Amino acid sequence: MFSEKEIQKIRNQFPILKEKIYSNPLIYMDNAATTQKPLKVIQATQNYYSTMNSNIHRGLHYLSHKATLYVENVREKIKNFIHAKYSSEIIFTKGTTESINLVASSIDSFIKKGDEIIISCIEHHSNIVPWQVLCKKRGAILKIISIHENGFLKLKDFELFISEKTKIVSICHISNVLGIINPIKNIIKKAHEYGALVLIDGAQAPSNLNLDVQELNVDFYVFSAHKMYGPTGIGMLYGKKKILEKLYPYQFGGEMIKNVSFDKTTYSDLPFKFEAGTPNIEGIIVWGSAIDFVKEIGISNIQSYKKKLLIYAVKCLSSIDGIQLYGDNIDFSKKSGIISFNLYKLHCFDVGSILDRLGIAVRTGHLCAQPLMNFFKVSGMIRISFSIYNTFKEIDYLSESILKTKKILLKQ
Template structure:
C-alpha cells in the first residue's frame, strides 16, 4: 500500500483552506490535482528552455524538441504502443475523438452504421452524430441497465456487416462503471469495424495496454492523470493513422508546400499542425513518470478500498440512492438524496471545504435514463483518505438536515 501521507506532501493544493476548512478534493473525475514534480517541470521549461520545437538550429529549440519527443516516448511506453509516432499529441480527449471522427468522413457512406454506448460522455456522442449528418451513416446505441452496465446481448444484436465504427468509454465518468472493452473490441473486429476507446477516466486508474486490447484508437487527457490541462494523446494503429487525412492544415504537418500542391509530413507530424502545447507535452511526460513512481496497481487497490469504504458509509444515509452499482467500477460515487436537488447538496458541502461535482456530468442520456436532473458525484484519487470520506459523509448528513 502506498504511503498516503507522503504522497499528499507532493500536492501543494492539498494544504490550502476553502471557506476556512481544509480542502477535501473529491472532484478527481473532472480533473486531478498536480504534484510539485509536474509543477517544477512546467516552471523549469519556461525558466530554462522555452523555445519552439522542431526545425530550430539553436540550442534552446533543440533542448525543447528533445524533451518534447522524450515525453512522446514515455507516453508510448506507458500505453504500450508499438511506435512513438503512433502517439499523437492533442489538446485532450475531445480533440482526439474529433480528429478521428472528421477523418472518417472520407470512409463512410449512407447506410453504414456507427455504434456508441449509452454510457458515453457528450464528447463521445456529439462528434459521431455530426459524422452521421455529414455522411448519412446511422448511429446505434448499446443500451444500459439499472445498475449502469451495458447490455451486451443487445450489442450482439446491433452488430452487423454494416457496422464500420464502434465507440465506447473505458470507464463511465458519471457512474464509474468499467465497461467490458476487450469484449467490445473483439466482437467489433469480427465484423471488420474499427474501435475507438475513450480512456479519459480509465487512464488515471488502470494500466492500459493498447496492444493487448488490440484497439484501433485510444484517447486520454493529461489533466486527469496529474498532468496539466490543454494536452492529451491519441493512440492510433499505424495503418489507420496513415489512412486518415490530416485534421488541420498549417505549419509542421507539411512535407512541401507550393501554390499548386501540398504534400503532408510523416507520422506523427501529419496530425500536429501549428505550434503545440510544448510545455504541456513535456509536463504530460513528467506526470507519467510520477504515476509510474507510485505503481498503478497499488493506486487501483487503494482507490478500490476508498470506493468500498465510501459506498458503505453513504449507504447508511436514509433516503440516499447511489446510481451506478456495477460490481466492476472505479472510485466514483454518483448519488441523490430524496427530495433534495444535487446542486443544493454540492453548494452546502462546498461551504465546508469539500469539492464535489453536481449536474449531469456531460452525460445527459444517463440522467434521462434514470429520469433525474443530475447527481452529486464524489470521485476519489490515491491522495484521498478515509478521514476525508468521513468528513464528507458528515457534511452530506448536515446538508440533508438543513435542506429537508
C-alpha cells in the same frame, strides 16, 4: 495498502491540499473532472520556461533542439506507458475531446450513406456529438447500446447491432458518471470480426488501470493529461500506424506538411501529419513529469488504494437514509473510484453548494452525460471521485457533512 504515513507523504507533494475553503480544510473529491498537481509537475512547468522555452522541430539553435528532444522523449514515454508499438502512433492533441473529434473528422471520407456507428448511452457528450455530426453529414446511422438498471451495458444490444454495416464502435473504458469499467476487450474482438474499427474513450483510465493497447488490439485510444496529475490542454490519440496512414489530416498549416506549392501540398509522415501548428510544448514536457509520478507510485498500487476508498465510501454512504446511489455498487472488480448519488429529492446543486461551504469539492449537474441522466429520470447527480491523496477520514467527514446538509435543506 498504503499506511497513513505513506499517504501523508504523498499528500505533502500537493500544495493545494493545504488550502482552506471557507475556513475548512480542502477535501477534494472531483478527480474525475481533473486531478490536482504534485510538486514534480508544478516545478516542471517553471523549469520549462526557465531553461528551454522555444518552438520545436524547426530551429537549429540549442534551445529549440533541447525542447524538441524533451517533447519526443515524452512521446516515447507515452508509447511505453500504454505499450504502443511505435512512438509515431502517438498524436498530441488538446485532450480527449479533440482526439475523438480528430478521428471523427479524419474518418469522414470512409463513411457513406447507410453505414452504422455504435456508441452507448453512458458516453460523455464528447463521445456522442462528434458521431452525431458525422452521421448527419454522411447519412449514416447512429446506434445506441442501452444499459441495465445497474449501469452495465446491455451487451445483447451490441450483439444485435454489430454487422457488416458497422464502420466504427466508440465506447468509454470507464463511465465518468458510474465508474463502471466496460468489457472493452470483448467489444473490440467482436467488432473486429465484422471489420469495424474501435475507438476507446479512456479519459478516466490512465491513472486507474494498466493500459496495453496492443494486448487490447484497439484501433484508437484517447485520453488527457490533466486526469492523471498532468496539465490541462494536452492529450493524446493512439492509433494503429497502418490506419493513421490512411486517414486524411484533421487540420492544416505548419508542421504537418512536407512540401507546399501553389499547385500541390504533400503531408508529413506520422505523427506530424496530425499535429498542425505550434503544439502545447510546455504541456507535453510537463506531462512527462506526471507520468513519472504515476509510475513511481505504481498504477496497481493506486488502483488498489482507490478500490479500498471506494468500498469504504459505498458502505458509509449506503447507511445514510434517503441517499440514492446510481449504478452497480456491489461488484467492485468492475468499478473505479467514482460514485454518483442523489439525496432524497433535494436538488443536486443545493447539496453540492452546502458541501462546498463545508470544504468539500464535488461535481454536480448532468456531468456531461445528459442521455444517462434521462435514463435514470433525473436532471443531475452529485459525483465524488477519488485519487491517491484522498483518505478514509475524508470519507467520514463527507458522510457527516451529507447528514448535516440533509438537516439544513429539509428544514427549509
